[in-house]
Amino acid sequence: MLHKMSLYIAPFQSIKSGRKTVEVRLNDEKRRKVNIGDTIEFTKIPEGKRKT
Numbered sequence: 001m002l003h004k005m006s007l008y009i010a011p012f013q014s015i016k017s018g019r020k021t022v023e024v025r026l027n028d029e030k031r032r033k034v035n036i037g038d039t040i041e042f043t044k045i046p047e048g049k050r051k052t
Helices: 009-017
Strands: 002-008 039-045
Touching: 002 009, 009 039
Parallel strands: 002 039
Antiparallel strands: none
């Protein structure tokens, strides 16, 4: 199953370069659907688009 998640530019670049290999998320309803073997697709969020 494919899951789509967003990251800000700095952590996105760290994952892309291989410096960051783990992304920690809250165990909310959406994340509970992620299982071993699933694919997670990360997209960049522009820094100015932060939600408050």
